Amino acid sequence: MTALYLASRSPRRTELLRQLRIDHQVLVPPAGDGPDEPQLPGEPAAEYVRRTAREKAMRGEQAMRDLGLPALPVLAADTTVILDGDVLGKPADRADAMRILARLSGSAHEVHTAVALAHGDRLLEDVSVTTVRFRPLAPADIERYCDSGEPYDKAGAYGIQGLAGVFVERIDGSFTGVMGLPLFETARLLAKVGIVLP
Numbered sequence: 106m107t108a109l110y111l112a113s114r115s116p117r118r119t120e121l122l123r124q125l126r127i128d129h130q131v132l133v134p135p136a137g138d139g140p141d142e143p144q145l146p147g148e149p150a151a152e153y154v155r156r157t158a159r160e161k162a163m164r165g166e167q168a169m170r171d172l173g174l175p176a177l178p179v180l181a182a183d184t185t186v187i188l189d190g191d192v193l194g195k196p197a198d199r200a201d202a203m204r205i206l207a208r209l210s211g212s213a214h215e216v217h218t219a220v221a222l223a224h225g226d227r228l229l230e231d232v233s234v235t236t237v238r239f240r241p242l243a244p245a246d247i248e249r250y251c252d253s254g255e256p257y258d259k260a261g262a263y264g265i266q267g268l269a270g271v272f273v274e275r276i277d278g279s280f281t282g283v284m285g286l287p288l289f290e291t292a293r294l295l296a297k298v299g300i301v302l303p
């Protein structure tokens with residue numbers, strides 16, 4: 106039986122929720138809804154990621170009502186890579202991916218994944234913050250990685266779960282959070298609306 110709606114186009118989020126064996130239905134607002142809200146002037150990166158996750162959950166809940174679907178909790182998340190206070194989002198193109206990866210090379214960055222759960226008049230949220238340290242990347246590493254096609258739909262132009270795993274010297278935090286849905290925080294939110302894991 107469907108326990109919740111996942112308001113996300115991210116295949117990683119579906120996969121991670123499946124790992125918890127939670128029956129869910131993907132519910133994305135109609136195409137043409139546009140990209141995520143841009144960062145507001147002066148808005149700190151850490152607040153931006155939380156707000157974006159809340160807005161995704163609220164848009165999902167609106168879509169549930171508009172479609173006349175049975176009322177269930179709506180889960181959404183947003184993942185952002187932060188370096189020196191700058192938000193490194195999804196790369197616009199290859200040159201952008203190369204520029205982002207060059208910035209990540211040989212240093213540590215933070216990955217924030219905010220999770221929001223809308224249910225009735227409640228909007229619950231949590232955030233996972235992970236520090237990821239990259240080894241120094243040679244220009245040839247960056248070229249090859251961009252050729253793989255992996256950077257393009259991912260915040261910070263990399264996926265820890267794929268080829269970029271070899272760039273990661275260490276992480277301090279949540280692997281699933283870096284991938285897009287922190288399972289510890291997600292399970293804790295789901296418990297608050299009575300969804301227990303098998």
Ligand SMILES: Cc1cn([C@H]2C[C@H](O)[C@@H](COP(=O)(O)OP(=O)(O)OP(=O)(O)O)O2)c(=O)[nH]c1=O
Binds near residue numbers: 263
């Ligand atoms: C850093 C990192 C990000 N990512 C992905 C997770 C997210 O899908 C994406 C960040 O973009 P998001 O804007 O958080 O999510 P999305 O646009 O893919 O999906 P939706 O808004 O519909 O929920 O980057 C990885 O898969 N691995 C990683 O290591």
